[in-house]
Each structure stands twice: as structure tokens, then as C-alpha cells.
Amino acid sequence: MPTGTKGGSHPQGRQTGVSLSDRRLEGTMNLSKKDMLEIRDLSPEEIDLILNTAASFKEISTRTIKKVPTLRGKTVITLFFEASTRTRTSFEIAAKRLSADTINISASTSSVLKGETLMDTARNLEAMNPDIIVIRHSAAGAAHILAGLLKQSIINAGDGAHEHPTQALLDMLTIREKKGSIEGLKIAIVGDIAHSRVARSNIYGLTKMGAKVVICGPAMMIPREIERMGVEVCYTMKDALQDADVVMMLRMQLERQEKNLFPSLREYAQYFSLNRDNIRLAKNDVIVMHPGPINRGVEITSEIADGPSSVILEQVTNGVAVRMALLYLLSGGVK
Numbered sequence: 001m002p003t004g005t006k007g008g009s010h011p012q013g014r015q016t017g018v019s020l021s022d023r024r025l026e027g028t029m030n031l032s033k034k035d036m037l038e039i040r041d042l043s044p045e046e047i048d049l050i051l052n053t054a055a056s057f058k059e060i061s062t063r064t065i066k067k068v069p070t071l072r073g074k075t076v077i078t079l080f081f082e083a084s085t086r087t088r089t090s091f092e093i094a095a096k097r098l099s100a101d102t103i104n105i106s107a108s109t110s111s112v113l114k115g116e117t118l119m120d121t122a123r124n125l126e127a128m129n130p131d132i133i134v135i136r137h138s139a140a141g142a143a144h145i146l147a148g149l150l151k152q153s154i155i156n157a158g159d160g161a162h163e164h165p166t167q168a169l170l171d172m173l174t175i176r177e178k179k180g181s182i183e184g185l186k187i188a189i190v191g192d193i194a195h196s197r198v199a200r201s202n203i204y205g206l207t208k209m210g211a212k213v214v215i216c217g218p219a220m221m222i223p224r225e226i227e228r229m230g231v232e233v234c235y236t237m238k239d240a241l242q243d244a245d246v247v248m249m250l251r252m253q254l255e256r257q258e259k260n261l262f263p264s265l266r267e268y269a270q271y272f273s274l275n276r277d278n279i280r281l282a283k284n285d286v287i288v289m290h291p292g293p294i295n296r297g298v299e300i301t302s303e304i305a306d307g308p309s310s311v312i313l314e315q316v317t318n319g320v321a322v323r324m325a326l327l328y329l330l331s332g333g334v335k
């Protein structure tokens with residue numbers, strides 16, 4: 001109930017440019033899911049619903065008093081076993097803006113350090129009766145395990161190299177805002193595709209929404225048979241950037257590589273960095289994206305990261321709205 005008024009509980013009743021009669025929303029007013037684990041199992045209609053709801057929620061973050069009572073009485077736990085700046089903070093801000101109570105737990109301050117397993121940690125949290133648990137873990141499938149074990153809604157905030165669904169949703173919201181629609185766009189995703197959960201979630205989401213997705217990186221960072229996911233593969237920046245509408249640069253995931261996959265970062269930058277010369281190959285109105293954290297001078301130059309085509313910080317702003325939308329929809333959405 002973002003208006004802060006008594007009565008209807010749906011954000012789309014406000015002046016947000018999204019009407020309740022929007023045809024895409026017919027029959028898809030609520031997410032019929034307990035959990036948000038991956039983009040792979042979302043339909044285009046469900047993606048639209050989340051993005052429309054997020055678009056409606058954005059206005060709340062521009063108010064002087066950035067708080068509505070929508071989730072008053074709900075408890076959200078964020079359980080992070082890996083480092084995070086953007087995802088964890090934006091989940092906390094999103095929950096607080098909806099008036100939920102939030103508790104943040106990180107591995108370094110939990111009883112995991114004393115040898116407690118993920119299952120035991122989860123069961124103990126369940127015993128305190130929260131409503132939603134947001135988890136980031138280095139093991140692919142960790143969120144799925146919790147979802148099968150606990151009655152609470154589980155949100156995957158990144159599991160190993162598997163998926164990062166909320167990142168892809170905020171990326172899709174940003175693209176839709178900037179380009180009007182995702183369908184038909186050429187979107188180049190460049191970098192360490194093999195180890196990137198952001199790449200996987202975006203490939204699932206963007207292809208479902210009708211984009212032409214081109215992935216690019218050194219051969220050893222491109223998974224075998226990735227074409228089966230409906231993408232085109234290329235190995236040079238020239239091919240990837242040519243006439244691109246959107247360029248999404250990825251960080252090299254050194255923490256997930258078993259051995260160095262490129263001789264040096266300097267050489268990597270020479271071939272796969274986005275810079276003032278090669279960006280000219282893309283369309284004039286190209287937008288440049290990056291999920292963060294950025295390694296300046298490696299996958300992107302500072303000039304481009306901070307330049308007029310960059311929407312990197314707008315992605316971060318949209319992260320709050322997307323997470324508000326998910327917390328709301330998983331809590332029951334429209335009553």
C-alpha cells in the first residue's frame with residue numbers, strides 16, 4: 001500500500017504510467033510462487049508483472065518520507081555468506097521502505113564460524129518465524145535447498161555461478177526504461193560468462209523478453225554449448241559491439257576461477273575492455289551497463305563507466321525498486 005493510505009493494496013493504482021487494465025497484467029496480478037530462485041522458471045508475463053510493480057514502487061524512493069506501511073509486521077532476514085555492497089544494502093532499504101523489520105546476518109558474524117551448517121542455520125532462523133529469507137551463497141543451489149526445507153519465502157541473492165535473479169530483473173527494468181522495450185534489441189554481454197551468475201540470469205530473462213543476446217569473451221570463459229540458451233557467441237569486441245543497443249560489461253570472477261584463465265589483466269583489458277575507441281561501433285544511443293563491482297581499467301575504462309552512456313548507477317537505483325516489488329509480491333501482492 002505505497003500511497004500510505006488506507007484501502008487498496010496495489011501500487012499500480014498511483015500515477016505511475018502503468019494501469020491496472022494493462023493487458024499484460026490480465027490474469028497475472030500476483031506471483032504464484034513461494035520463492036524467487038531463478039529467472040529460468042519465470043514466464044515473460046511474470047517478468048512483466050515484477051517490472052511493472054517495480055516501476056510503480058520507484059516513486060516511493062523519491063518522497064521526502066520514503067516509507068509506506070505495506071509490509072508492516074513482516075520480518076525479512078538477509079543471510080549473506082558472500083561479500084555484497086549493492087544487493088544486501090538494497091534489500092535492506094527495500095524492506096525498510098515497505099516498513100518490514102529487517103535483520104542482516106553475514107557469515108563472518110554468525111555461528112557458521114563455529115561450524116554450524118547451512119541447514120542448521122536455516123532451521124534456527126525458521127524457528128524465529130521470519131516471513132522472507134534472502135540468501136547469497138557461494139554454492140550453486142543453496143537457495144533451492146532452503147526453499148525446499150523452509151516454509152518461508154526464499155529469495156536467491158546470488159548462488160555461486162548459477163543465478164542472480166534480482167540483478168537480471170533490475171537490469172531488465174533499466175533497459176526497458178531507457179529503450180521502451182526489450183524486444184528486438186541487440187544486447188552484448190561481455191566478459192567472464194562461464195563464472196557469471198549475472199550473465200546466466202540475464203540470458204534467460206533477455207531472451208524470454210525477445211532480445212537478441214550476443215555474448216563475448218575469451219574462449220576459455222565461454223561455456224560449451226551456450227548457444228543452446230538462445231544466444232549468439234562471438235570472440236571479438238568488434239563483433240559484439242557492432243550496432244549494439246545495450247552493452248553489459250562483466251567483472252572477471254577471479255574468486256570462482258580455479259586457475260587464471262587469461263595471461264594477465266593487462267592483456268585481458270587490451271582485448272576485452274570497453275573504451276572510447278570500440279564503443280563507437282555500437283549504436284549512437286547505446287547504453288552501458290555493469291552489475292558492479294567494477295574493476296576500472298580492466299573490463300571498462302573510467303571514462304566510459306562515468307560517461308554519458310553509462311546507466312550503472314541507475315541500475316543500482318532500480319535495484320531498490322525491484323527488491324521492493326519482490327518482497328511485496330512474495331508477501332501476497334494484491335489482496
Ligand code: CP
Binds near residue numbers: 083085086088167291
Ligand atoms: N551486483 C551485485 O550483486 O553487487 P554486490 O556483490 O555488491 O551485491
